[in-house]
Amino acid sequence: MQEELRTERLLLRPLRDDDAARLAALANNWNVARMLARMPFPYTLDMAHEWIARQTAMRQEGEEFGYAVTDGDGFVGGCGVQAHADGTHEIGYWIGEPFWNRGYATEAARAVLTDAVVRFGAETIISGHFAENHASGRVLTKLGFRYTGEEHRWCVARQENLRCLTMRLARTDV
């Protein structure tokens, strides 16, 4: 994955330790954490520092390529690709609530998808959203993803298994 990706309004770059305060402030929001599988709640500054510190190792091991999504004023969210052991690649993203509905998630995810397809040569990219997360369903649909089925996924913030709608995007549709 490239170190930096530029879009019309956003710069996606590796997380830096000085993102921690803003990351923690935006992530420590139930409306964000409840829709994500892996984000704990409450979300502390220590968790932000720890997450940022793990990024380099995850990149080097080819496990996960995460970007800080930044606009002209700084950090607004995260977007990245996970390489699963079964050879599939999964995209995920979140945007801080003050910045919702500006098209940021779609714009950031589109850049990450394009780069991931080139880099991994993946035939398909997978994703999914909790069934009640209509905004994320809209983002993925706008990106060209199609529904493939459903499964239950553990939500760390809610500490329960939730219905998750699974989606897929073919390389040729990116």
Ligand SMILES: CC(C)(COP(=O)(O)OP(=O)(O)OC[C@H]1O[C@@H](n2cnc3c(N)ncnc32)[C@H](O)[C@@H]1OP(=O)(O)O)[C@@H](O)C(=O)NCCC(=O)NCCS
């Ligand atoms: C889902 C999320 C990433 C969307 O970010 P965003 O930057 O607001 O997304 P965009 O502006 O690119 O697109 C949002 C779309 O959803 C639509 N939308 C917003 N709320 C909606 C709702 N309750 N029901 C249906 N559609 C909704 C918007 O109208 C927009 O569609 P449009 O362009 O056709 O008008 C953001 O809400 C978020 O971070 N939520 C918490 C974490 C999360 O859900 N991450 C994804 C996990 S799968």
